[in-house]
Structure formats: C-alpha cells, structure tokens
Amino acid sequence: xxxxxxxxxxxxxxxxxxxxxxxxxxxxxxxxxxxxxxxxxxxxxxxxxxxxxxxxxxxxxxxxxxxxxxxxxxxxxxxxxxxxxxxxxxxxxxxxxxxxxxxxxxxxxxxxxxxxxxxxxxxxxxxxxxxxxxxxxxxxxxxxxxxxxxxxxxxxxxxxxxxxxxxxxxxxxxx
Amino acid sequence: xxxxxxxxxxxxxxxxxxxxxxxxxxxxxxxxxxxxxxxxxxxxxxxxxxxxxxxxxxxxxxxxxxxxxxxxxxxxxxxxxxxxxxxxxxxxxxxxxxxxxxxxxxxxxxxxxxxxxxxxxxxxxxxxxxxxxxxxxxxxxxxxxxxxxxxxxxxxxxxxxxxxxxxxxxxxxxx
Numbered sequence: 001x002x003x004x005x006x007x008x009x010x011x012x013x014x015x016x017x018x019x020x021x022x023x024x025x026x027x028x029x030x031x032x033x034x035x036x037x038x039x040x041x042x043x044x045x046x047x048x049x050x051x052x053x054x055x056x057x058x059x060x061x062x063x064x065x066x067x068x069x070x071x072x073x074x075x076x077x078x079x080x081x082x083x084x085x086x087x088x089x090x091x092x093x094x095x096x097x098x099x100x101x102x103x104x105x106x107x108x109x110x111x112x113x114x115x116x117x118x119x120x121x122x123x124x125x126x127x128x129x130x131x132x133x134x135x136x137x138x139x140x141x142x143x144x145x146x147x148x149x150x151x152x153x154x155x156x157x158x159x160x161x162x163x164x165x166x167x168x169x170x171x172x173x174x175x
Numbered sequence: 176x177x178x179x180x181x182x183x184x185x186x187x188x189x190x191x192x193x194x195x196x197x198x199x200x201x202x203x204x205x206x207x208x209x210x211x212x213x214x215x216x217x218x219x220x221x222x223x224x225x226x227x228x229x230x231x232x233x234x235x236x237x238x239x240x241x242x243x244x245x246x247x248x249x250x251x252x253x254x255x256x257x258x259x260x261x262x263x264x265x266x267x268x269x270x271x272x273x274x275x276x277x278x279x280x281x282x283x284x285x286x287x288x289x290x291x292x293x294x295x296x297x298x299x300x301x302x303x304x305x306x307x308x309x310x311x312x313x314x315x316x317x318x319x320x321x322x323x324x325x326x327x328x329x330x331x332x333x334x335x336x337x338x339x340x341x342x343x344x345x346x347x348x349x350x
Contacts, residue, residue: 003269004270005270006183006266006270008181008183008184009183083265083266083269084266084269084270085266086266087262087263087265087266087269088262088263088266090258090262090321090324091181091258091259091260091261091262091263091266093324094258094259094262095179095180095181095259100324103324103325104324104325104326107324107325107326108326110325111325128329128333128337129337131327131328131329131333131334132329132333132334132337132338132341133341135319135322135327135329135334135337135338136315136337136338136341136342138318138322138325139314139315139317139318139319139322139338140311140314140315140318141318142314142317142318142321143313143314143315143316143317143318144310144314146265146317147310147313147314149265149268149275149278149279149282150278150279150282150285150286150313151279151282151283152306152310153306154303154306154307154310158303158306158307159306159307159310162303162304162307162310162311163307163310163311163314165348165349166307166308166311166345166346166348166349167311167345169344169345169348169349170341170342170344170345170348171341173340173341173344173345173348174340174341174344
C-alpha cells in the first residue's frame with residue numbers, strides 16, 4: 001500500500017484493514033507509521049547484508065572471480081523492487097531524524113562489505129583511495145538500482161556484467 | 176515548502192499564501208501540483224544541461240583535462256540541494272505517468288552529454304560498451320549526488336577528484 005499509494009497517503013486504519021487486524025493491534029506493534037518504515041528499512045538491510053555475506057563467502061571459496069563478485073552485487077540491486085516506496089523513505093529521512101539514523105546505520109553495514117570487496121579487487125587500496133573506492137561502488141549500486149527512470153537501453157544482465165568489469169578496472173588502476 | 180514539508184503535505188492554498196498571490200492566480204499558471212513539479216523538473220534539467228554544455232565547451236577548448244572534466248561533473252551533483260524534494264519527485268514518478276515521462280525525457284538529454292564525455296575519455300567505445308559506460312557514469316553522478324544519507328567519510332572535493340580518476344581509468348580500460 002505504501003508503494004502504490006505513497007507513505008503519506010496511506011492511513012494506519014487502511015493498513016489495519018488490509019492486514020485484517022484491528023487498528024489497536026497495529027498500534028501495539030508500531031507506535032506510528034514512522035516505526036513501520038524503520039521496520040521495513042531494517043528488514044531490507046538484513047536481507048541485503050545476508051546476500052552480500054553469501055556473495056563474500058562464494059568469492060572467498062573461489063567460486064566467483066572478482067568480476068563475477070561485483071556482477072552478482074550489481075544484479076541484486078538492479079532488480080530493485082518497491083522503488084516508489086524507497087524514494088518515499090529517502091525523502092522522509094530528510095524530515096525525520098530517526099529514519100535518517102536508521103538509513104545511516106544501514107549504510108555503515110553496507111560499507112563494511114563494500115570495503116572488503118574493494119580490497120579483494122586491489123589489496124593496495126588504503127586511506128582516501130579506499131574511501132573513494134567505497135563511494136564509487138556504493139554510487140554504482142545505488143545508481144544502477146534506480147536506473148529504470150532514466151530509460152536504459154542495456155539489459156540488466158549486460159549492465160551488471162559490463163559495469164562490474166569497469167569497476168574492477170577502476171579499482172585495479174589505483175595505486 | 177515542498178522540500179521542508181513534502182510535496183503531498185503542501186496544499187496549493189499554502190503555496191499561494193507563501194507566494195503572496197491568490198489561489199486563482201496559481202491555478203491560472205498550474206492546473207495542479209503535478210504541473211508545478213513538472214516545471215521544477217524542467218527548470219532543473221535546463222540548468223544542469225547548461226552546466227554540462229559549459230563543461231563540454233571548456234573540455235573541447237583544452238581548458239579541462241578529461242579527469243578534470245569528470246571532476247567538474249561530479250562536483251556539480253555532489254552539492255545536490257533539495258534532496259527531500261528530489262526523492263518526493265522520484266517517488267511521484269512511479270505513480271504518475273506524466274512525471275515519469277518528464278524525468279525520462281530529462282535523462283535522455285543528460286545521456287547525450289554523458290555519451291560525449293565517455294567518448295572523449297576513450298574514442299574506441301561503441302555498442303554495448305558505450306551504453307554501459309553511460310550507465311556507469313550516470314550511476315556515479317546520481318549515487319554521489321545522494322551520498323549524504325550514507326554518511327561518507329571523504330570530503331566532496333576528494334570524492335569528486337578520486338572518482339573522476341577511477342571513471343577515466345575504467346573507461347580507458349574498455350576495448
């Protein structure tokens with residue numbers, strides 16, 4: 001409902017009807033709609049971190065080359081679902097410190113994984129170069145995850161594969 | 176007002192009061208709030224295309240190296256203003272075909288410039304490789320433009336310079 005009608009256009013009472021519970025029951029679990037958003041962001045972050053942990057394991061086990069590793073990471077975000085809701089939540093974070101904090105904490109978890117992958121591509125990365133690698137990879141993941149609006153020509157699989165190659169080239173070139 | 180309170184939380188009547196005009200006057204210019212968003216997106220796109228045209232001219236005149244060219248492009252988006260409103264508009268585009276169309280058209284204009292810059296970095300780029308370069312650069316611009324939420328360690332200027340270097344390395348490595 002948040003995704004199709006918008007976060008602000010959906011009332012707790014409507015959520016209760018759709019979930020076939022009473023409004024009181026919803027309020028026992030969530031103090032407000034903001035609390036539901038927090039829960040959604042947490043769930044989403046947990047799922048994404050679980051997927052990154054699995055990709056990391058497969059890379060460490062030698063099942064994925066470094067290019068395939070980045071390809072898998074990109075393929076995951078390129079299939080972004082609930083985009084309208086994602087953007088509602090991002091907008092909300094600028095008006096609500098608790099949501100901003102949840103997103104900030106979530107991104108710190110992402111960054112830890114991303115740093116690990118960057119170092120796997122180039123173990124000489126450190127200091128500002130490593131920070132910048134982290135920024136660039138995060139930007140590619142976020143940007144490709146929201147590319148549908150910009151009317152891309154490339155298929156998701158080609159975009160993921162070719163971008164993974166470019167990322168690995170970019171990281172390898174840093175001294 | 177859209178940025179601080181949200182697009183859906185701001186009434187046309189409030190906009191009229193803030194702009195010191197009558198509600199009737201606003202409705203003479205804009206049929207709905209959606210029309211105001213369209214106008215904002217158009218204005219923003221025109222401004223950004225103007226800036227890209229200027230960067231292109233300076234590059235073509237030899238005033239900017241290719242790394243400096245990408246650095247300038249990134250510096251522009253890294254200073255993104257009105258982020259809450261941007262996200263509101265992006266969310267709206269998934270619920271409103273007219274807004275999606277405006278954003279799609281705007282991105283086509285951006286893509287034309289981005290393609291030009293990609294080819295300046297590597298004139299052998301063509302086909303899918305060029306499409307992917309376009310995707311990757313667009314993702315970096317969009318992603319770095321919205322990096323504030325992810326609590327970056329790097330300053331804007333370092334992030335722009337080092338990401339520009341990585342983009343040029345990535346593009347140069349494609350055959």
